[in-house]
Amino acid sequence: MTTSELGRLDVEAVRADFPILARTVRDGRPLVYLDSGATSQKPRQVLDAERDFYERHNAAVHRGAHQLAEEATDAYESARATISAFVGAQPGEVVFTKNATEAINLVAYAMSNAATSGEAYARFVVGPGDEIVVTEMEHHANLVPWQQLCQRTGATLRWFPVTSDGRLDLSGIDELINDNTKLVALTHQSNVLGTVNPVTAIAERAHAHGALVLVDAAQSVPHMPVDVTELGVDFLAFSGHKMLGPNGIGVLWGRPELLAAMPPFISGGSMIGVVYMDHTTWADPPQRFEAGVPMAPQAVGLAAACDYLSAVGMENVLAHEQALTQYALKQVGDLPGVRIVGPTDPVDRGGAISFTVEDIHPHDVGQVLDDVGVEVRVGHHCAWPLHRCYETVATTRATFYLYNTFAEVDALAEGIQATQRFFGTAAAR
Amino acid sequence: MTTSELGRLDVEAVRADFPILARTVRDGRPLVYLDSGATSQKPRQVLDAERDFYERHNAAVHRGAHQLAEEATDAYESARATISAFVGAQPGEVVFTKNATEAINLVAYAMSNAATSGEAYARFVVGPGDEIVVTEMEHHANLVPWQQLCQRTGATLRWFPVTSDGRLDLSGIDELINDNTKLVALTHQSNVLGTVNPVTAIAERAHAHGALVLVDAAQSVPHMPVDVTELGVDFLAFSGHKMLGPNGIGVLWGRPELLAAMPPFISGGSMIGVVYMDHTTWADPPQRFEAGVPMAPQAVGLAAACDYLSAVGMENVLAHEQALTQYALKQVGDLPGVRIVGPTDPVDRGGAISFTVEDIHPHDVGQVLDDVGVEVRVGHHCAWPLHRCYETVATTRATFYLYNTFAEVDALAEGIQATQRFFGTAAAR
Amino acid sequence: MQLDSMYQEIILDHYRNPHNKGLREPHNGEAHHINPTCGDEVTVRVRLTPAVEGGALDDKATIADVSYDSMGCSISQASASVLTDLLIGSTLEEGMRMLDEFTELMHSKGQGEPDEDVLQDAVAFAGVSKYPARIKCALLAWMAWKDATAQSLETEKEGAS
């Protein structure tokens, strides 16, 4: 297909762009890939863009004056412009990292580094008495770095609980976000519950108390239109591999005045101003935060992924996934013995459907599904504390993307019933 | 070619594997790529391996139980085994990072994190009175992270000077490495001078005082056989992109007992033992140091690069580069007005030839060379303090790899003469 | 259906009707293991007794009891149950031999030819070795038993010294 022909969303045309979707698994079963929440598949266009870079323009960016280096630098910075525009940002506000996890750690480490970086960075210092607020539904990537920041600095970690129906419990917000709060870090869309959080409202409250707001957008940027100027937050982190892009690249967006006031995290070449044996000054953002030879080919690939998604239209991606989610909530949620963990209504909810099957462990559910070609994820999905809230250690999770079909949702529902028959549970009788 | 047919080193057969080497630059000039020290070009075999992963086995590694996830995990861990074996290490001792820079930062941050990580990690704590020793010839990647560690912890940074002929000045070693020394970080092969340092001897001295030794092998692992068991050091860092592999992947090798005693650096998913809202325990190495969805396709690509290099034979790569270096030291070094910065004898010296051309700024040298298709690097090559030692801000640098030819060295020498003619300097008359 | 190669009848039987489940006294070693990818847990208790009364806990020591408590999938549950059947009453030497055989079987990628004399019911897990993500499930109780046993030996040494 030419992606621009897509109109609403021609799933078959989309699928034709993804070589892996044509393969079979186990005994020749067609692949039903319902694990895009873990990582997405890549269209040919993305793989071609990356390869073209390697075969024609490869050189170390920002480090050479020869023609290849010029071309490579231009490709890298053009990619930054495309990716920035995809989330409504300016290129100078976008830092490339290896994944969302590093992007979040970058901010957490900049905050502890501020303590030993002099007056210019005083605004980021945190210490005893200061509070960092997260939520119980965070992915480990947006929880553990803040625990560690608190351990390094003596600040206190606090968190929003979740309600039994999979929403943030905001009833304590007036107490939880207060003048001691230095930063609120929360997920835009839960990778387990699918819940989309009221980020803008929470950010307003945080800003009223002078706190910064970091949003983990690893599950939102791939699946809905996101515009940083509308969101009203200070930092936004996401990963390329979850949005049709290559592995090995992530993004930290930050308000430019904040990035400028932040000390570096990883240090080395290309992030410096002047270097002496006994001291060093820093380059301006975004270079300040990109030490070493960067992942330019991956940036080019991610830009191609943004182009692909833009051609399809993020509104169309969202609408398609919402339709799949609504269908799945019914097809899966109505099965006897199946409990959905997360909102059962499709409002403010993305396409992650986590569930338990009575008397069958998720590992065993996943195994039987795998046997019929349905690839889902089982476990705590890097959100162990959240699972404790729902009194389970693990769930089975199906996640959707633009290339998934209603027939694949049916395959999932049938697979769950096959599992119940295989294990002979009450629900199967 | 089939790489196994290479025997000694059939440069033409090798070149045929690198699509980019067939392109032209500027007005149709054949590309003479002499900037592999900045980043190497990639053979088809590496690009194919990475693409095959994406098109057939792509999934999040270590996070799924379905067939694709199994295949992806297997590909990732097999790649780790191949890459480990390439440097004589065991897979459990090899951590994947985004580049050498991150690998070095990992150790530096683990050392400052040790202060707040409890008794189990006490061995890595450094503070006032402790000394970190580097050298004046370090790349910023192996200098700035240690400056920053000292700034965070109050430890003192000290360094070996260099001699006028481009070697480490070891005369003060008895004083420089003493009982206060906690870590010695030095480069195996200088990216500017080409100098190969006596790492093993220095490590012995350091170990005698209980200090750890980290080697920046970014310029050695790509160019010579390196075996960590023979080197006698504690940590070794290198980058994939400089050794025919993809961008976005680097390696930290560490002695297993040290990795086990090190607190984590970047935290998030997949590096945890158990996670609660208020505390977290860690996975064993190497997972402890690999937070987030890793760069599995790049690991697969880097393993293919190792296979390629092994098929050619690292001894042959070394011999080929030594021959080129010896030739270039003469062809370039003998030109009137040209001064080589670094050893002029080829002993203990790799293929980085940095030089100044009298009365012509390196930028201008590089520009004229670029105009005739010869791609070299100009500037301080991320070793600014080193350039100060030689009373110059910048040099022009040619670096060689297995795909370079003697004719390309001739092109370099002719290009320098063309530059002298263009600018009408004394040497040209 | 490939599934049957993993979910052998023996496994499903042990899963539905586990043997020796529930922590028992007396014991002289205990270990708690968690599988960090799915949160499955097992606690294993062991009681080792010397071959000769009053003697040291050597190779010939008897595995007088193994009991456990656990939470997890069919494979991890069944494996714990089979483990107790195999180990209770064996000598330490025999137990370690079983552990080695079982570990080797798990890493055989479906190619293992387990010694049925040594592994008995545990040979039923051969099919699990084809599914790398499940190997940890099958090994969880065994690894906990190994640690619990190391603890028994440690405790005894401390007692002796």
Next chain:
Amino acid sequence: MQLDSMYQEIILDHYRNPHNKGLREPHNGEAHHINPTCGDEVTVRVRLTPAVEGGALDDKATIADVSYDSMGCSISQASASVLTDLLIGSTLEEGMRMLDEFTELMHSKGQGEPDEDVLQDAVAFAGVSKYPARIKCALLAWMAWKDATAQSLETEKEGAS
């Protein structure tokens, strides 16, 4: 040879025989800039004088003097030299206009059509804009001049308040 489009005769002349090089007194603003990729350096001094004696330093102020010291490649050297020729004697407003035009020219990727009336000798740098890595060289002195000028204005304000 494409080179000639970058290394115009005017540029090489200024490079070999730079104008106004060497730091001079009096000055009321100074800035030091370094190109972090190659280490090239320039220090620029400016003296702004009010259009009306005793008046404020506004748009109409005169750039009474610009001097500099520098170390770097032909492009950065020549650019600093040309800059002094253009700026000395101009009004601040004219100077800022030249800065804008020159900056725009540098980012034109070889497509710029510079206004020769404004940029005079500096139009010779048009070819540099085709070489992204060299743009910084051409702009180095201009950026330093901008900062030095900001300092002059700052100093004056402080003096006035």
